[in-house]
Amino acid sequence: MAVPGAPPLADRVRFGEFPFLPGAEAVAGELAGSLRELLEDPALGRARELGRARIRAALDDPSGGAEIAELDAAEPEVRFLSFQYARVLLAAATHRAPVRRWAVAEAKRAHARLRLAPEAELAEVARRLGFAFREEGAELIVPVFDYLRLATPIREAEFRLVRQPVGKGEVRLPSDRASRILQEGIRRQLSEPLPLGEEAVRAIRAREGEFLAEVAERAPPPASRLAEGPLVAAAFPPCIRRMRRALDAGENLSHSGRFALAAFLHKVGANTDTIVDSIRGAPDFDEGVTRYQVEHITTHGGGEGYEPPECATLRTHGLCVWDGDPAATKVEDRLPDPLCHEPWLRHPLQYYRRRSSRGEPPRPDRPGEGRRGTP
Numbered sequence: 001m002a003v004p005g006a007p008p009l010a011d012r013v014r015f016g017e018f019p020f021l022p023g024a025e026a027v028a029g030e031l032a033g034s035l036r037e038l039l040e041d042p043a044l045g046r047a048r049e050l051g052r053a054r055i056r057a058a059l060d061d062p063s064g065g066a067e068i069a070e071l072d073a074a075e076p077e078v079r080f081l082s083f084q085y086a087r088v089l090l091a092a093a094t095h096r097a098p099v100r101r102w103a104v105a106e107a108k109r110a111h112a113r114l115r116l117a118p119e120a121e122l123a124e125v126a127r128r129l130g131f132a133f134r135e136e137g138a139e140l141i142v143p144v145f146d147y148l149r150l151a152t153p154i155r156e157a158e159f160r161l162v163r164q165p166v167g168k169g170e171v172r173l174p175s176d177r178a179s180r181i182l183q184e185g186i187r188r189q190l191s192e193p194l195p196l197g198e199e200a201v202r203a204i205r206a207r208e209g210e211f212l213a214e215v216a217e218r219a220p221p222p223a224s225r226l227a228e229g230p231l232v233a234a235a236f237p238p239c240i241r242r243m244r245r246a247l248d249a250g251e252n253l254s255h256s257g258r259f260a261l262a263a264f265l266h267k268v269g270a271n272t273d274t275i276v277d278s279i280r281g282a283p284d285f286d287e288g289v290t291r292y293q294v295e296h297i298t299t300h301g302g303g304e305g306y307e308p309p310e311c312a313t314l315r316t317h318g319l320c321v322w323d324g325d326p327a328a329t330k331v332e333d334r335l336p337d338p339l340c341h342e343p344w345l346r347h348p349l350q351y352y353r354r355r356s357s358r359g360e361p362p363r364p365d366r367p368g369e370g371r372r373g374t375p
Helices: 009-017 024-031 035-040 042-060 069-073 076-091 097-114 119-128 144-151 175-190 198-218 238-248 255-267 272-279 287-299 311-316 348-356
Strands: 134-136 139-143 170-174
Touching (some): 009 076, 009 119, 024 076, 035 042, 035 076, 035 198, 042 076, 042 097, 042 198, 097 198, 119 134, 119 175, 139 144, 144 170, 255 272, 255 348, 272 287
Antiparallel strands (some): 134 139, 139 170
């Protein structure tokens, strides 16, 4: 059924391949005239079934590697509607953890297609997402601002700006690297739930309550146990507080950041479950992998565990909040912390011990202390 303002054929094909692009809702309107039809029409049952399968695959494999054989074999229209139905379902979820998990999986699925796309198509997809890519032969030209927006959350060191060819405010990228940073842009867009009204959410929950309960159980929200036990969360240094805020907000945190957070929490008395919970908000969180890594960090050296990185190392990895965190919600976190500027402070554990008043506070006038940087 045609609808007013239906996209031209070329765009229909593009939306079929990349259903997350702005404007794809026009195609959805052609295939399913209303939300009620999408929820209830028997002819769309296959699309609903595959939409649930897309979500389950993301919950089974947060890295996005799970294949859905039925999806690949389905007609293009059914694949497209299954994507739209998955978004509709997740918009009615009770919290955002499953949305973030699904966004990772779908962004990786899109990346697999983008890697095979010609440079002109890759640039067009980027432009439709709001990024000013342009093709130039076998390379993509990306403004530095867009590159930083997309590449900063990526953990691999080869994506740091200092390792890229930069000139005249632009970065030159081979298509495989350009498709990888664009994957991050797709993930960020899909991490935001569809803005549905209360009546629509009630209708979805009434129809799919059992499935949404399964989703909530399999992708629980971040659970903080830091209020339990001997930890003094208010005494955490600004860098650790920022890492926790990022994860609680569903943002990515680099491998070095996750290591620093886990090692720090272990040293101040957190148990394995508490440390695992602190990372649960990561968009690619995997319980088994995270628990294995945390246990490796905390049992190294016969149970002593790894030492958290020093302040200088945190600065090298972009994890220090020496000048404050402008994105923080609390005023005190947006401003530089005077304690971080003390000449004797060399390690986040020194900060914690001073603020928590545990043991003897570090004093810069103790012989050799400023040189060693230990309390």
